[in-house]
Amino acid sequence: MSETTFEPVPAVEPDEPPAAAGTLVMKFGGTSVADPEKIRRVASRLVEAKRAGSRVVAVVSAMGQHTDELVSLAHEVSPQPKPREMDMLISVGERISCALVAMAIADLGLDAISLTGSQAGIVTDTVHGKAKIVEVRAHRIHEALDSDRIVLVAGFQGVSTDFDITTLGRGGSDTTAVALAAALGADYCEIYTDVPGIFSADPRLVPGAQKLDEVTFEEMLEMASSGARVLATRSIEVARSHNVRLHVRSTFEEGEGTWIREEDETMLEKALISGVVHQREETVYRVDGARPAQLFGALANASVNVDTIVQTNAEIVFSAPVEDKPDAERTLEGLGVSWTCRDDLGKVSLVGAGMKSHPGVAAKTFATLESAGIEAAIVSTSPIKIACHVPSSDVDRAVQALHEAFELA
Ligand code: ASP
Numbered sequence: 141m142s143e144t145t146f147e148p149v150p151a152v153e154p155d156e157p158p159a160a161a162g163t164l165v166m167k168f169g170g171t172s173v174a175d176p177e178k179i180r181r182v183a184s185r186l187v188e189a190k191r192a193g194s195r196v197v198a199v200v201s202a203m204g205q206h207t208d209e210l211v212s213l214a215h216e217v218s219p220q221p222k223p224r225e226m227d228m229l230i231s232v233g234e235r236i237s238c239a240l241v242a243m244a245i246a247d248l249g250l251d252a253i254s255l256t257g258s259q260a261g262i263v264t265d266t267v268h269g270k271a272k273i274v275e276v277r278a279h280r281i282h283e284a285l286d287s288d289r290i291v292l293v294a295g296f297q298g299v300s301t302d303f304d305i306t307t308l309g310r311g312g313s314d315t316t317a318v319a320l321a322a323a324l325g326a327d328y329c330e331i332y333t334d335v336p337g338i339f340s341a342d343p344r345l346v347p348g349a350q351k352l353d354e355v356t357f358e359e360m361l362e363m364a365s366s367g368a369r370v371l372a373t374r375s376i377e378v379a380r381s382h383n384v385r386l387h388v389r390s391t392f393e394e395g396e397g398t399w400i401r402e403e404d405e406t407m408l409e410k411a412l413i414s415g416v417v418h419q420r421e422e423t424v425y426r427v428d429g430a431r432p433a434q435l436f437g438a439l440a441n442a443s444v445n446v447d448t449i450v451q452t453n454a455e456i457v458f459s460a461p462v463e464d465k466p467d468a469e470r471t472l473e474g475l476g477v478s479w480t481c482r483d484d485l486g487k488v489s490l491v492g493a494g495m496k497s498h499p500g501v502a503a504k505t506f507a508t509l510e511s512a513g514i515e516a517a518i519v520s521t522s523p524i525k526i527a528c529h530v531p532s533s534d535v536d537r538a539v540q541a542l543h544e545a546f547e548l549a
């Protein structure tokens with residue numbers, strides 16, 4: 141297995157001619173292509189964009205829950221499928237949807253071509269299941285665009301430097317879209333989804349949650365890594381590195397969504413807090429007597445996405461996504477350290493670029509939680525985030541109380 145610590149920026153082939161103006165990259169999530177009728181609707185959207193004069197590249201996710209179904213199928217066959225075979229299997233979902241969209245476009249009288257990640261020139265490292273894009277070799281896409289076709293690219297996958305099919309981690313079609321937008325020199329990347337944009341909190345939990353007009357790359361990164369599910373974290377890293385603006389909007393409604401872009405003064409003058417994000421579960425580990433460098437080195441090699449870290453004397457506490465638990469456990473066992481973990485905590489995070497220059501956010505957060513009778517087990521901060529690990533059963537109430545206290549409705 142090769143290094144996972146590549147530059148966060150996939151290289152764009154240097155000798156590639158600059159893309160003609162007006163290249164539009166549009167990404168459609170699984171709910172947007174969930175059935176034949178929706179596939180035809182996506183096809184007409186793409187045809188409309190093409191007829192309006194853009195060079196159109198579309199990235200699609202697997203239909204509905206197809207990826208989950210493929211993952212379950214694998215586990216019905218085998219208790220521990222090999223990661224390479226897993227990638228061969230789950231990359232199929234995106235191939236199906238992009239071929240179907242291409243067929244529907246042909247029925248509307250335009251020429252389209254579907255490409256796998258590999259055919260589209262998406263080259264990754266060799267970490268199956270969590271591969272990182274290291275290069276985009278876009279000739280084939282350019283050729284197809286030059287011959288007036290709409291190009292459909294299967295999201296979430298690429299080909300490794302060892303010539304194996306890889307996948308980019310759950311939600312990875314977003315990353316495919318942003319990397320292509322960067323490589324093709326598109327002005328921005330449109331992310332079509334089943335919600336109208338990014339909200340100040342999950343509207344299912346907080347009915348008064350507001351759609352945000354714009355958020356900074358940094359805010360979106362914090363939100364995504366704190367539980368907002370609209371965009372894959374990695375895709376925002378790539379967008380920030382290449383300064384690709386993102387427009388998150390609804391497939392099913394017209395109208396502006398949320399723009400994600402570089403921070404400027406006008407954005408800082410707005411609200412102190414942009415949103416409250418949550419995660420109902422996050423595993424919290426407590427490790428005794430490990431050297432931090434060795435511990436976190438081993439976790440990184442196992443591609444465990446460590447979030448909060450608190451070290452006091454010989455004790456190290458850290459959190460990581462529930463999906464990473466098997467890898468984390470194997471790593472801790474391998475190191476032979478003594479450890480325990482808790483599965484009863486979730487995380488509530490307040491995110492806002494305006495926080496940088498305003499004291500008192502922490503004080504208000506603690507006061508709000510205290511008066512709601514909620515005890516935080518761990519609190520961690522960044523310049524634009526305060527994250528509180530609270531019991532999973534208190535997560536919903538904490539989100540509601542903080543959304544109200546900071547007047548985000
Ligand atoms: N189909 C993949 C998933 O469910 C990738 C994606 O939707 O972006 O994670």
Ligand code: MG
Pocket residue numbers: 169311314369370371372
């Ligand atoms: Mg997604």
